[in-house]
Amino acid sequence: MTSTRTWWYQVRHALDTRNPLRALRGRRTLAEAVAGRTVLLTGASSGIGRAAAIELGAAGAVVLLVARREQELNEVAETISALGGIAAAYPCDLNDADATSTMLERVLAEHGHVDILVNNAGRSIRRSLDQSYDRFHDFERTMQLNYFAAVRMMLAVLPGMRERGFGQVINVLSVANLFGGPGYGAYVASKAALDELATCFQAxxxxxxxxxxxxYMPLVRTAMIAPNEKWRDAAALTAEQGGRVICDAVTDRPRRVGPLSGKAVTLVDAITPARADKGRSRRFRSGV
Structure with missing residues (x-):
């Protein structure tokens, strides 16, 4: 993978994931969007979550940080404080339903409400069908974190949002939800479930x-993709660019954010699903 190709991937996806109409209509700044707002962000100890949390905190949001690793979480909070922002760390294993409920009770008791929820924490598993026959637990644990934990977060903060007449829930999904993700069935399905639930709640x-x-986040170079040799040298956004996508979503409050090429594939899938299936199959067979 050449550095030129990596650079083009980063530029193309950074542009594609943004709203092309916003430059025409004008837009508020991130600081204007988060002024007086409390943001609860999961997966905040590293990668995309860490980058977004620091940018949101520096812009003036009160950032509530959730992740398993307490030390790293405290370091993010200290970084935000050093930039003049306000942050609080809430160490929690979101795989643990009881621990998650306790954490949410504490958040609401200490802060009263949440204005913006970012469901960023997630687990990715790459396992083909023929490797999955005796691994039903892969599907269970992926749904537990990627779907059920996110649902628990939403159900805790949405009553307050509806009472106050303002709120935003940002669900970090995958570009594979647009292109398809053969070999990542458990992961893509868990994200798709969250996407469909959000569609129902939005209505x-x-x-x-x-x-x-x-x-629909493109590939981002984080610890999540490190174990997969296929993606180690692939072109990807930086964690900071991924964090910027989230911050842009806070600023613009779009319904969906994703690469235009992914949306085109979705259209092809709706019109000629057999052709889309063949394309996904070719990518799977070629190892892409």
Missing amino acids: ETLDENIRFTSV
Whole structure:
């Protein structure tokens, strides 16, 4: 993978994931978007979550940081404080339903409400069908973190959002939800479930100033992709660029954010699904 190709990937996806109309209509700044707002962000100890949390904190948001690793979480909070922002760390294993409920009770007791929820924490598993026959637990544990934990977060903060007449839930999904992700069935399915739930909730809250934003995140160079040799040298966004995508979503409050090429594939899938299936099959067979 050449550095030129990596650079083009980063530029193309950074542009594709943004709203092409915003330059025409004008837009508020991130600081204007988060002024007086409390943001709860999961997976905040590293990667995309860490980068987004620091940028949000520096812009003036009160950032509530959630992740398993307490030391790293405290370091993020200290970085935000050094930039003049306000942050609080809430170490929690989101795989543990009881621990998650306790953490959410503490958050609401100490801060009263959450204005913006970013469901960023996630688990990716690459395992083909023929490797999955005796691994049902892979599907269970992926759903536990990627779906059920996110649902628990939403159900805790949405009542307050609806009562105040303002709120945003940002679900960090995958570009594979647009292109397809053969070999990543458990992961893609868990993200798709979250996406569909958000679609249902958005319809129910459309006139309440609540926005559900689905971010179909392109490949980002984080610890999540490190174990997969296929992706180690692949072109990818930096964690900071991924964090910027989230911050742009906070600023613009779009319904969906994703590469235009992925949206084109979705259209092809709707019109000629057999052709789309063949394309996904070719990518799987070629190892891409």
